Amino acid sequence: MNVYKGPYLEIKFEEENQRFINYWKSTPNNIEEFKSELLVYLSCLEKFNPIQIIWLQQNFKHQIDDETKIWVEINILRPRFEKGYIKIDKEGYHPIAFVVGQDVLSHMEVMGVFDEPNPSVFKPKHFATEQEARDWLNHKLIDLKAEPKNKTSTEIAYKGLDEDGNAIIEIKKSATDIANTIKSFKRALEENDFIKSNVEKYASLTKREKEVLKLLSKGGKQKEIAEELFISTHTLREHWKKIKQKLDVQNTNELIKYSIAFQSK
Structure with missing residues (x-):
């Protein structure tokens, strides 16, 4: 009707x-x-x-x-x-x-x-x-959650160029998990955009500041991190202060976002 x-x-x-x-x-x-x-x-x-x-x-x-x-x-x-x-x-x-x-x-x-x-x-x-x-x-x-036995992996194939010269990439994955597949694409795109927008900020950190960033983002205690890096808690706090200024972050959640995005950098 x-x-x-x-x-x-x-x-x-x-x-x-x-x-x-x-x-x-x-x-x-x-x-x-x-x-x-x-x-x-x-x-x-x-x-x-x-x-x-x-x-x-x-x-x-x-x-x-x-x-x-x-x-x-x-x-x-x-x-x-x-x-x-x-x-x-x-x-x-x-x-x-x-x-x-x-x-x-x-x-x-x-x-x-x-x-x-x-x-x-x-x-x-x-x-x-x-x-x-x-x-x-x-x-x-x-x-709905069961994956077909012959389609547990993701297949990615290059399909050539379209009329405008753009590359066509075909991705094959089980249709039963379409929602999670799309969400994973969305996270990847958002992370890529975040990296492109903030790579210069991250690059401004010193090697020591990157170490502090990584450890703090994992939820480590300041005293424990200071001991691991063989520095005083005062020095650690100074590093944290400079990290916040350079990255323009205000809390741990923002810190974690940087750590995840640049963890392999």
């Missing part, structure tokens, strides 16, 4: 399982158009009250910023959560499934709607295909 057919979003309602199927025909041109479609979506939710939802993201290429993520949480997700129609399962997931689109970077930000800047009221699952999403909602998958 067709519920809505807008400029970008289409919604169907499967009465037999009380399920919404949401399909992006194309990506909204801007944030306001994106919000407008979601507000219509919310009105459809309130009218039909589905208990299961599938989002088909194949054509969605919009990278959602943090401000929009917060807007979605406050104006779309929380109102629906408060209605109480969508129940959590024994594994802690709500019956909301996202099928990964072609633009993986955009899907990273879609995942971020439920994780960043703060955890969402809903916890969905992400799948490589619509059939896997349906099987999960139908409780037909035997073990």
Whole structure:
């Protein structure tokens, strides 16, 4: 049953399982158009009250910023959560499934709607295909966590250049772990950006300051670190003071971020 057919979003309602199927025909041109479609979506939710939802993201290429993520949480997700129609399962997931689109970077930000800047009221699952999403909602998958015996490793292949001269890299990994695979890509990209933005700061540290940084980031006590480096606690504090100034960090969490990013440098 067709519920809505807008400029970008289409919604169907499967009465037999009380399920919404949401399909992006194309990506909204801007944030306001994106919000407008979601507000219509919310009105459809309130009218039909589905208990299961599938989002088909194949054509969605919009990278959602943090401000929009917060807007979605406050104006779309929380109102629906408060209605109480969508129940959590024994594994802690709500019956909301996202099928990964072609633009993986955009899907990273879609995942971020439920994780960043703060955890969402809903916890969905992400799948490589619509059939896997349906099987999960139908409780037909035997073990989503089990890796196929012949596909435990990651395959990476160079596929040549596109029309613009950009390198095409193909990555093959088990579809059953698509969410964690995308999250690992996101962490790698963020770490790479962090390294590029802060490499000069890190390079300004002396060899001793790098040693102190590494030990402090591991949670070592100042007295123990000083003894390990054969220096006084006063000298150690002076090193820490200079490290904070050079890296512009204020706390241990920021320190750990530097240590992880540059641990092999």
